[in-house]
Amino acid sequence: MTETLRPETLEQLRDAVAWAVAEEQPLEIVARGTKRGLGRPVQASHTLDTSALSGITLYEPEELVMSARAGTPLAEIEAALAEKNQQLAFEPGDWGPLLGQPAKAGSIAGIFACNIAGPRRLKSGAARDHVLGFHGVSGRGEIYKAGGRVVKNVTGYDLPKLFCSSHGTLTVASELTFKVLPAPEKTYSVLVLGLDGDAATRAMALAMTSPHEVASAAHLPADVAGDSAVSYLREAGASVTAIRVEGPGPSVEHRCRELRALLESLGPTEELHTHNSKTLWRELADVAPFAARPGLQLWRISVAPMAGAGVAAAIHTAVPGAVHYLDWQGGLVWLGVPPAPDAHADAVRAAVAASGGGHATLIRAAGDVRAAIDVFQPQEAGLAAISRRVKAAFDPRGVLNPGRLYPGV
Incomplete structure (x- = not known):
């Protein structure tokens, strides 16, 4: 009993x-x-x-x-x-x-x-x-x-x-x-619009290696950005690469200006101030884009930051209907895949191995699927x-x- x-x-x-x-x-x-x-x-x-x-x-x-x-x-x-x-x-x-x-x-x-x-x-x-x-x-x-x-x-x-x-x-x-x-006193975000995965990876690396103390960097393809509660993302009609800056107000404003100047050659830029910026990063912390897609099985993939976009592209080729976004400067791939008995584990792990290594964790799937395959990296x-x-x-x-x-x- x-x-x-x-x-x-x-x-x-x-x-x-x-x-x-x-x-x-x-x-x-x-x-x-x-x-x-x-x-x-x-x-x-x-x-x-x-x-x-x-x-x-x-x-x-x-x-x-x-x-x-x-x-x-x-x-x-x-x-x-x-x-x-x-x-x-x-x-x-x-x-x-x-x-x-x-x-x-x-x-x-x-x-x-x-x-x-x-x-x-x-x-x-x-x-x-x-x-x-x-x-x-x-x-x-x-x-x-x-x-x-x-x-x-x-x-x-x-x-x-x-x-x-x-x-x-x-x-x-x-x-x-x-x-x-x-x-932090202020939380702003610099947005770069319309970048593909490789260009977004370069933009995030450029921001992270700058002297402007970036707190977070993420890339949302257009289909994911369009689901955001933040109107700037929802109405962009394009992918959004987001760079977060935090700290005292004058410092944040200065660093955002410098980042926009640094990144403007890559694509149009926009800026979110504290309310909208907090909303965006809370959505990403809560993995809200996939909470809104309960029918997808969900993988959390950790690789080298410069490899994330390539891993996602390889899985998209092997698994039609996949949805993803990048966090942690591209080192974290949140990947949703259509339901399958093995959650497309072979395609996911093959892409990770081809990238030079990392680990993939099956975060969401039915109990019988999680019992049948390796949920964590073997x-x-x-x-x-x-x-x-x-x-x-x-x-x-x-x-x-x-x-x-x-x-x-």
């Missing part, structure tokens, strides 16, 4: 995992459940729901640090930070609508466990670069903590970074501590052996989200 365990304290969380270990009963680990569709389907007899472990437990704006229990909604954290004009600089997206779940319902533990970062990753790093420490329960049923409240406390094995991207397969977190940063034998040893060290009985990443991991 399937049962949902919903602990309200760290001790109850430990008891739940200890029971699962003793009875050898695998657990599906969820906080608020908005990311259950990520990774391979978990075959578990019971669900361990940490949503009752909720609430901000520490916020010191002057020290740029916050702690929150695992089930705390990301929306609650962002609201508290906004009151102090601060932010999570790695810009985590709200992927609920992308995965068929409600908006603004995801948890802070899910963000770190899946290492989700938005377009500002180019400047600020990934989620794992902002976590300082956590409390949790291992797959041995043991309470432990890792890291601390400041960077200098993080000595020895950097277990907080190992927790990130583990998708709940190593530890059930009960509380996390992380860095926060001041929000690992070489040596790396796969390390992954199995790490899993065995933290979860020797294999009770935490078994098989979420790879069979047996």
